[in-house]
Amino acid sequence: MENAIQVTGLVARYGDREILKDISFFIPRGMTTVILGGSGCGKSTLLKHLIGLLKPTQGQIKINGKNIAALNENELNEVRKKMGILFQGAALLNSMTIADNVALPMREHTRLEETTIQIMVRMKLDLVGLSGFEEFYPSQLSGGMKKRAGLARAIALDPELLFFDEPSAGLDPITAAGLDELILKLRNVFKMTIIVVTHELPSVFTIADYVIMLDAGEIIFSGTLDELRASVHPRIKMFLERQPEQETYSPEDYFRIIAGE
Amino acid sequence: MPSTAENILNSAVRKARSISRDIHDASKIINDIFFWSFISPLKGKPLRFRASINEMVKAGYNSVPIVAVISFFIGIILAFQAAYQLKRVGALIYVANLVGVSITRELGPIITAIIVSGRSGSAFAAEIGSMKAAEEVDALISMGINPVRFIVVPKLIALMVMVPALTIFSDFIGILGGFVLSVTILEIHPVNYFLQTVNALLVKDVMTGLIKAWAFGIVITTVGAYQGFKVTGGAEEVGRRTTAAVVASIFLVIVFDLFFTTMFYYFT
Numbered sequence: 001m002e003n004a005i006q007v008t009g010l011v012a013r014y015g016d017r018e019i020l021k022d023i024s025f026f027i028p029r030g031m032t033t034v035i036l037g038g039s040g041c042g043k044s045t046l047l048k049h050l051i052g053l054l055k056p057t058q059g060q061i062k063i064n065g066k067n068i069a070a071l072n073e074n075e076l077n078e079v080r081k082k083m084g085i086l087f088q089g090a091a092l093l094n095s096m097t098i099a100d101n102v103a104l105p106m107r108e109h110t111r112l113e114e115t116t117i118q119i120m121v122r123m124k125l126d127l128v129g130l131s132g133f134e135e136f137y138p139s140q141l142s143g144g145m146k147k148r149a150g151l152a153r154a155i156a157l158d159p160e161l162l163f164f165d166e167p168s169a170g171l172d173p174i175t176a177a178g179l180d181e182l183i184l185k186l187r188n189v190f191k192m193t194i195i196v197v198t199h200e201l202p203s204v205f206t207i208a209d210y211v212i213m214l215d216a217g218e219i220i221f222s223g224t225l226d227e228l229r230a231s232v233h234p235r236i237k238m239f240l241e242r243q244p245e246q247e248t249y250s251p252e253d254y255f256r257i258i259a260g261e
Numbered sequence: 262m263p264s265t266a267e268n269i270l271n272s273a274v275r276k277a278r279s280i281s282r283d284i285h286d287a288s289k290i291i292n293d294i295f296f297w298s299f300i301s302p303l304k305g306k307p308l309r310f311r312a313s314i315n316e317m318v319k320a321g322y323n324s325v326p327i328v329a330v331i332s333f334f335i336g337i338i339l340a341f342q343a344a345y346q347l348k349r350v351g352a353l354i355y356v357a358n359l360v361g362v363s364i365t366r367e368l369g370p371i372i373t374a375i376i377v378s379g380r381s382g383s384a385f386a387a388e389i390g391s392m393k394a395a396e397e398v399d400a401l402i403s404m405g406i407n408p409v410r411f412i413v414v415p416k417l418i419a420l421m422v423m424v425p426a427l428t429i430f431s432d433f434i435g436i437l438g439g440f441v442l443s444v445t446i447l448e449i450h451p452v453n454y455f456l457q458t459v460n461a462l463l464v465k466d467v468m469t470g471l472i473k474a475w476a477f478g479i480v481i482t483t484v485g486a487y488q489g490f491k492v493t494g495g496a497e498e499v500g501r502r503t504t505a506a507v508v509a510s511i512f513l514v515i516v517f518d519l520f521f522t523t524m525f526y527y528f529t
Binding site: 078081 | 388406
């Protein structure tokens with residue numbers, strides 16, 4: 001298995017708080033890797049490190065063999081051109097039409113003719129099922145359509161790596177399933193390396209080839225879906241079986257909490 | 262429990278840290294703005310002219326009516342106030358001098374700058390702030406597009422052109438206001454008023470006003486962008502930063518005005 005991303009000894013801190021505690025893992029090329037974890041486990045922070053929005057406090061993040069933590073802004077931009085990212089809220093530019101949003105990376109990074117760009121925009125929008133919405137503004141679209149448009153923009157430059165931040169968050173099950181289908185299609189047809197950050201179990205079992213599970217800033221699991229199902233780790237079992245956190249206080253503890261001590 | 266002295270020391274250190282962080286952020290944004298506006302175009306990264314024109318329409322053309330009305334009124338007010346004193350010494354014709362010089366040197370640029378601060382400075386902070394809150398700024402960075410170059414530079418170019426242009430317009434309308442009042446209520450002969458104004462005004466007066474206006478354009482954009490990029494939370498913070506942008510840009514416009522007026526007083 002060839003690696004697209006290799007992370008070694010990654011530590012991330014916000015002030016005094018340690019969000020990621022010395023984690024190491026790899027992401028295989030040409031597969032869909034899901035980074036799984038509960039709220040506040042550090043998975044969004046990890047994603048921001050992988051796409052170079054945050055610099056690690058310590059450690060290495062190698063993408064195609066290049067340590068992005070040590071690159072300057074120009075070199076990092078070259079790496080970013082090979083990445084596509086779908087943000088949680090799609091993050092389309094509200095001042096531009098959908099077509100202009102999708103065309104933006106092409107206009108900025110290529111010297112293609114305007115007519116070629118128009119054709120490519122229509123191809124990308126057709127791929128995500130948004131033909132005919134070129135002249136709409138993001139505010140005129142529904143949540144699911146925005147995500148599709150965001151995806152069209154993310155794949156505008158045919159990236160090698162495609163990142164998804166909570167793709168099904170805030171979507172109804174049918175729309176979410178449609179998005180999962182698209183993710184599968186992108187992997188199968190375009191052989192992209194896909195990294196999905198999520199906590200939605202149904203979608204994990206549909207799309208994942210490889211799973212990394214984070215808990216409280218540490219990696220507690222990495223492996224295939226079957227290995228995940230077979231795991232006996234108590235946190236993983238709780239997560240898969242949707243059990244709540246066991247938080248029971250003694251009466252003395254509770255008294256201390258409400259007294260504010 | 263820490264002692265009072267420790268408390269004071271602690272809060273002083275915290276304050277100093279936050280001030281030094283603010284200075285760091287501000288100098289970083291100023292540095293970025295100047296790099297992407299003036300240096301990177303020389304290296305072959307084109308400016309976004311279409312976006313600049315769009316911004317010019319929003320910031321410049323759309324504020325023409327309000328600038329016109331306010332400048333006209335200020336011209337009238339100024340002529341009234343001047344006449345109140347000059348009438349006593351029988352030098353009513355000097356209303357033309359006073360109106361002409363004070364509008365071109367001072368009031369034209371400052372009124373325009375204050376209106377633009379209120380309209381565009383706040384709009385810049387709100388626009389950038391909500392883009393930051395909606396991850397749009399992150400999206401730009403991750404597409405390898407510098408957000409300062411993409412968002413701020415077109416606004417800077419727009420204001421560097423439009424604030425001086427609006428100032429010329431404001432000068433003209435302000436003088437017209439003074440003229441209208443003088444030829445009607447003060448009963449000065451129109452030709453006399455016109456000649457008196459032309460004689461009183463020097464090219465220097467208009468030019469110093471325009472230099473100020475150009476600098477105000479830079480100040481307003483920079484403050485708006487700085488406040489916008491400082492947004493980390495949601496809608497509430499966008500509102501707070503927008504208010505801060507207006508207050509800070511009006512304050513800085515006055516500070517820069519003081520600086521330039523002092524310079525011009527000694528060096529022209």
